[in-house]
Amino acid sequence: MRADARDNRDRVLEAASDVFATEGANASLRLVAREADVGLATLLRHFPSRDALLEALLRTGFSRLAARGDELRVAQDPRAALLTWLRDFVECADTSRGVVAAMTAAIEDPQSALHAACVEMRTSGADLLVRAQEAGAVRRDLDGNDLFLLAGGIAWTYGQGRTTPQRAHLLDVQLEALLS
Amino acid sequence: MRADARDNRDRVLEAASDVFATEGANASLRLVAREADVGLATLLRHFPSRDALLEALLRTGFSRLAARGDELRVAQDPRAALLTWLRDFVECADTSRGVVAAMTAAIEDPQSALHAACVEMRTSGADLLVRAQEAGAVRRDLDGNDLFLLAGGIAWTYGQGRTTPQRAHLLDVQLEALLS
DNA sequence: ACCTGAACACCGTTCAAGT
DNA sequence: ACCTGAACACCGTTCAAGT
Numbered sequence: 528m529r530a531d532a533r534d535n536r537d538r539v540l541e542a543a544s545d546v547f548a549t550e551g552a553n554a555s556l557r558l559v560a561r562e563a564d565v566g567l568a569t570l571l572r573h574f575p576s577r578d579a580l581l582e583a584l585l586r587t588g589f590s591r592l593a594a595r596g597d598e599l600r601v602a603q604d605p606r607a608a609l610l611t612w613l614r615d616f617v618e619c620a621d622t623s624r625g626v627v628a629a630m631t632a633a634i635e636d637p638q639s640a641l642h643a644a645c646v647e648m649r650t651s652g653a654d655l656l657v658r659a660q661e662a663g664a665v666r667r668d669l670d671g672n673d674l675f676l677l678a679g680g681i682a683w684t685y686g687q688g689r690t691t692p693q694r695a696h697l698l699d700v701q702l703e704a705l706l707s
Numbered sequence: 708m709r710a711d712a713r714d715n716r717d718r719v720l721e722a723a724s725d726v727f728a729t730e731g732a733n734a735s736l737r738l739v740a741r742e743a744d745v746g747l748a749t750l751l752r753h754f755p756s757r758d759a760l761l762e763a764l765l766r767t768g769f770s771r772l773a774a775r776g777d778e779l780r781v782a783q784d785p786r787a788a789l790l791t792w793l794r795d796f797v798e799c800a801d802t803s804r805g806v807v808a809a810m811t812a813a814i815e816d817p818q819s820a821l822h823a824a825c826v827e828m829r830t831s832g833a834d835l836l837v838r839a840q841e842a843g844a845v846r847r848d849l850d851g852n853d854l855f856l857l858a859g860g861i862a863w864t865y866g867q868g869r870t871t872p873q874r875a876h877l878l879d880v881q882l883e884a885l886l887s
Numbered sequence: 888a889c890c891t892g893a894a895c896a897c898c899g900t901t902c903a904a905g906t
Numbered sequence: 907a908c909c910t911g912a913a914c915a916c917c918g919t920t921c922a923a924g925t
Contacts, residue, residue: 528888528889529888529889531888531889531890532888532889532890535889535890555916555917555918556917556918557916557917557918565890565891566890566891566892567891567918567919568890568891568892568919568920568921569889569890569891571918571919571920572889572890577918631867635869666880668876668880669880672873673873673876673877673880676864676867676868676877677864677877677880677881679863679864679867680860680861680863680864680867680881681860683859683860683863683864684856684857684859684860684863687811687856687859687860688856689815693852693853696848696853697853697856697857700846700848700849700853700857701857701860701884704881704884704885704887705884707884707887708907708908709907709908711907711908711909712907712908712909715908715909735897735898735899736898736899737897737898737899745909745910746909746910746911747899747900747910748900748901748902748909748910748911749908749909749910751899751900751901752908752909757899
């Protein structure tokens with residue numbers, strides 16, 4: 528990639544990170560482009576869809592999450608491992624309002640640029656789920672698909688909390704409830 | 708209200724009910740107006756904001772829910788009463804995708820046309836919550852605010868399920884988890 | 888190779904003009 | 907009283923024209 532192109536790409540990502548964080552994941556792409564001092568068409572050449580932009584923003588967190596999943600599976604007891612994964616999931620999804628909805632939509636849509644990343648995420652969670660179920664820490668009538676949606680709902684509620692303590696409390700309550 | 712005005716109002720409500728159900732609560736108001744055979748400006752004269760339209764659509768379900776809450780409080784044991792209220796809440800919120808988010812936003816915004824209805828709803832749930840807590844059916848470190856958001860999250864996840872059985876299953880799991 | 892302005896079809900809001 | 911077309915400032919998509 529040419530140096531100026533790389534430069535533009537980086538500035539778009541930075542601007543998107545800021546704008547999505549404050550305005551939510553449905554913020555205007557025109558605003559992102561303005562903030563990055565780039566034409567809207569340039570933004571769309573680098574990231575042909577909103578999901579492509581989200582994917583680039585979430586990739587770091589996602590792959591860290593997948594790697595953590597592998598570590599957790601060998602290092603910790605199954606219940607604690609799943610719990611940690613869930614907390615990481617929520618943290619990932621908390622980067623911007625509305626990103627959870629984008630994820631649950633993307634996992635149903637193979638065309639989405641976010642699809643593969645979400646499927647990977649679901650798989651890494653499903654692995655930990657199975658082990659937790661074998662250890663008796665979670666009810667057995669859940670599969671990876673259910674876990675993905677339940678984790679999404681937990682993250683959604685977490686994101687709705689107004690104060691930091693309320694958010695933390697809501698998260699604790701939901702995690703304890705799920706991992707009864 | 709003049710007869711033709713009443714007529715237009717009714718057609719708008721019917722069209723909104725259809726469009727929101729299929730396209731979600733963020734669907735184009737222009738589309739709703741077209742479907743109702745009415746100018747967009749006419750729609751906005753009857754319902755000056757999207758929330759006003761949502762409020763009109765949800766009012767029936769909401770007041771039924773509040774009335775049910777009163778009945779439940781005297782008729783049933785506290786745990787079952789709260790459980791029934793939660794199921795009704797989810798059913799209300801299931802009228803269209805995205806309506807839960809509109810509700811949790813509206814309860815924070817006194818300007819919203821949906822605000823009062825959501826506050827009433829929270830109150831009716833909070834009453835049942837207190838009684839369930841006194842009966843030991845729910846943890847005591849939750850208030851009406853928490854319940855409103857938790858119920859919202861349950862409804863959100865419910866709405867994400869793809870098949871009817873999965874949706875029902877997700878709902879059962881979450882209700883059992885909350886009312887441990 | 889890469890960027891961009893402009894055209895396009897949409898959106899919600901507002902208001903002067905109609906009956 | 908009530909309705910509506912039109913103007914406005916926005917949106918995401920597309921593409922011919924520029925360097």
